[in-house]
Amino acid sequence: xxxxxxxxxxxxxVRLLSLAGLALISLAGFAAAPDVQxxxxxxxxxxxxxxxxxxxxxxxxxxxxxxxxxVNDFVLSFRQKAPALVWYRRTATGxxxxxxxxxxxxxxxxxxxxxxDGDGDLDLVFGGDWQSPQVWWWENPAPNFxxxxxxxRHLIKKDGQNxxxxxxxxxxxxxxxxxxxxxxxxxxxxxxxxxxxxxRQVEGWPYRPIFTGAAGEEGRDTFKYxxxxxxxxxxxxxxxxxxxxxxxxxxxGEGKFKAIRIADVGGLIFAGYFKPGKYPQIVISPGDxxxxxxxxECTGNPENPADWVGHNLLDRDIIxxxxxxxxxxxxxxxxxxxxxxxxxxxxxxxxPDNPRATAWIFYGDGQGNFTKTELAVGQxxxxxxxxxxDGDGDLDLxxxxxTWETPRVDVWLNGGTR
Numbered sequence: 001x002x003x004x005x006x007x008x009x010x011x012x013x014v015r016l017l018s019l020a021g022l023a024l025i026s027l028a029g030f031a032a033a034p035d036v037q038x039x040x041x042x043x044x045x046x047x048x049x050x051x052x053x054x055x056x057x058x059x060x061x062x063x064x065x066x067x068x069x070x071v072n073d074f075v076l077s078f079r080q081k082a083p084a085l086v087w088y089r090r091t092a093t094g095x096x097x098x099x100x101x102x103x104x105x106x107x108x109x110x111x112x113x114x115x116x117d118g119d120g121d122l123d124l125v126f127g128g129d130w131q132s133p134q135v136w137w138w139e140n141p142a143p144n145f146x147x148x149x150x151x152x153r154h155l156i157k158k159d160g161q162n163x164x165x166x167x168x169x170x171x172x173x174x175x176x177x178x179x180x181x182x183x184x185x186x187x188x189x190x191x192x193x194x195x196x197x198x199x200r201q202v203e204g205w206p207y208r209p210i211f212t213g214a215a216g217e218e219g220r221d222t223f224k225y226x227x228x229x230x231x232x233x234x235x236x237x238x239x240x241x242x243x244x245x246x247x248x249x250x251x252x253g254e255g256k257f258k259a260i261r262i263a264d265v266g267g268l269i270f271a272g273y274f275k276p277g278k279y280p281q282i283v284i285s286p287g288d289x290x291x292x293x294x295x296x297e298c299t300g301n302p303e304n305p306a307d308w309v310g311h312n313l314l315d316r317d318i319i320x321x322x323x324x325x326x327x328x329x330x331x332x333x334x335x336x337x338x339x340x341x342x343x344x345x346x347x348x349x350x351x352p353d354n355p356r357a358t359a360w361i362f363y364g365d366g367q368g369n370f371t372k373t374e375l376a377v378g379q380x381x382x383x384x385x386x387x388x389x390d391g392d393g394d395l396d397l398x399x400x401x402x403t404w405e406t407p408r409v410d411v412w413l414n415g416g417t418r
Contacts, residue, residue: 127164170231215245216266323384343380380404
């Protein structure tokens, strides 16, 4: 059963309404922010196209404006059955379904976007899972989109160890152009790849290791591999840094990186400003594990692990919190935190592993304080994305569970559609 409520004082108004078959959830009761209403759309109720192919293992989700019309679209990845990639292209009234790659590939969670070939549109990257040593990129054919013509797939990594859970683009070397960082879990290594001069003509990019070792995968009930990756300027020196697991990585010259450990338990990791200060703060949620949800602030030197102080956001552990996103959800000018749990991660059993999986929004006040609200209880989340999905200027939620009630995709529109 799907429920929604807000954890605020007794006077809080909580409303779950039905309007033309769409769920509207009002989260109220925090003084500094207006009410936020969510219009819940689901492929299970016919409001979005059902992911094709029948795969019950949905791995990645990426949001970007792939057709250049000024409104974000999203891409979902699958393993177990073809197709490997599908594109939900935003239209005036909903989403239109395109197949990007009709083949069977064992794609892992993660994914990243960048204009790889320099033609002005956004291309797509995903990596293979525990069954594959490969990392691929797909060439965006804009403006010539054709439902009967898949995007051209190219190789970035074609050999070596298997499994590539998470990637990130950023100019980590300070060269004025982005590089691709990616985990290779079976190698326990982060690799950095520079985009070739003519990537369309190269099958296999040069890449090199920048870190090997543990990155906080010691959490409870874990699959024992490091995960999580993003980019942010952590030491405020004007150069973007890499974050992965429980660590941030500073480029110290000649392609070498210094690893600064922030926390004991790693997982999904993002940075932003929740309070004033010279340095940003960092949030970590265990992905495929059980552990604490914490935000960390630097009290001195960001290169000194001892100067990173953690604060718990919940009074219990997160159970496979494989959805973590930052953004100003209620448009009050302050950064908020969205986090949600998986309901099911074992593929061979029929019942949920975590039937009361919960999704929270922590509304920030810009001073390091948060109001905790529950968006939903009893729905499985995996790789959720907090982005504007309908072009109305506010942040919406995309969710595709991993193997809970799949094939399935859900969208939660902030304030409803325009």
